[in-house]
Amino acid sequence: MTLKIACQMDPIEHIDVPGDSTLAILLEAQKRGHEIFYYTPANLALHGTELKARGSTLKVRDEPGNHYELTDHRVIDLSTQDVVLLRQDPPFDMAYITTTHLLERIHPETLVVNDPAHVRNAPEKVFVLDFQDLMPPTMVTRNLEDVHAFRDEYKDIIIKPLYGNGGAAVFRLKPEDTNLNALVEFFQATMREPFMVQQYRPEVREGDKRIILINGEVAGVINRVPAEDEARSNLHVGGQAEHIELSDRDREICDRLGPALKERGLLFTGIDVIGPYLTEINVTSPTGIRQIKAFGGADIAALMWDAIERNVGG
Numbered sequence: 001m002t003l004k005i006a007c008q009m010d011p012i013e014h015i016d017v018p019g020d021s022t023l024a025i026l027l028e029a030q031k032r033g034h035e036i037f038y039y040t041p042a043n044l045a046l047h048g049t050e051l052k053a054r055g056s057t058l059k060v061r062d063e064p065g066n067h068y069e070l071t072d073h074r075v076i077d078l079s080t081q082d083v084v085l086l087r088q089d090p091p092f093d094m095a096y097i098t099t100t101h102l103l104e105r106i107h108p109e110t111l112v113v114n115d116p117a118h119v120r121n122a123p124e125k126v127f128v129l130d131f132q133d134l135m136p137p138t139m140v141t142r143n144l145e146d147v148h149a150f151r152d153e154y155k156d157i158i159i160k161p162l163y164g165n166g167g168a169a170v171f172r173l174k175p176e177d178t179n180l181n182a183l184v185e186f187f188q189a190t191m192r193e194p195f196m197v198q199q200y201r202p203e204v205r206e207g208d209k210r211i212i213l214i215n216g217e218v219a220g221v222i223n224r225v226p227a228e229d230e231a232r233s234n235l236h237v238g239g240q241a242e243h244i245e246l247s248d249r250d251r252e253i254c255d256r257l258g259p260a261l262k263e264r265g266l267l268f269t270g271i272d273v274i275g276p277y278l279t280e281i282n283v284t285s286p287t288g289i290r291q292i293k294a295f296g297g298a299d300i301a302a303l304m305w306d307a308i309e310r311n312v313g314g
Helices: 021-031 094-103 116-121 124-134 144-154 180-190 202-206 248-263 289-294 300-313
Strands: 004-008 035-039 044-047 050-060 068-077 083-086 111-113 138-141 157-161 171-173 195-199 208-214 217-225 240-242 268-274 277-282
Touching (some): 004 021, 004 050, 021 289, 035 068, 094 116, 111 300, 124 277, 138 144, 144 157, 144 180, 144 195, 157 180, 171 180, 208 248, 208 300, 217 248, 217 289, 217 300, 248 268, 248 277
Parallel strands (some): 004 083
Antiparallel strands (some): 035 050, 044 050, 050 068, 138 195, 157 195, 208 268, 268 277
């Protein structure tokens, strides 16, 4: 089966080749003989009933500094494609949301991965609130008094943007920290939406697991251990990847989430687990698949394309 694939992603010249999950997905698509059309979100346009994208034919290589080649620059009607990969990174802002509204017009006749309507309705730190019994104590608020009361109860806390990504603007506030008022004022001044306040879990020192699910089924896991001077475990801020096996609690969490992910057409998702707690469900542009494979785990890009091909073929 040869598929026509369009990939909506961030500028390909800026990706981190060794660790980039989108590149791994594209390399596997190319290996299978699929045709790849590349474009960035700014080059998406609705003209009447036609959803068009301005971009190029893409060939990829697993070679830093020489990882892509663009040819045949043109405008295409995305409804002529078999699959559109929605792979640009958050922040999950109005620009991102607008692309989901536009892509929804061609899905599911053209399969968009992940389903754009459910991506829009399931941002990382909001969808997870449907499973609060699996989470550490959590509050979503803009109110300073709320944050003080939360810290009085739980002592050691994390404050983070509701629609951020990659560990950006994630702060730990210990009981004696005097920056709480100023930090909340900063969040209030720089964003209109509420933010998330969560109990700090000391288990993060042992690692933050990234578990990948394909069509609601576990496909692989990697542990991300924060640097000594960091509260964040994200790899691009110094977290170290290491092999780990799923615990019984991890499987319990995945069993709870799987049906909800499948029902929503969220074919490729990544969840974050610290100790016994679920902290995020990543549906916008999950990462971690190259690290999982590097540590002896499954080839998740291959599993993903198996699932897509079954979906399109069916």
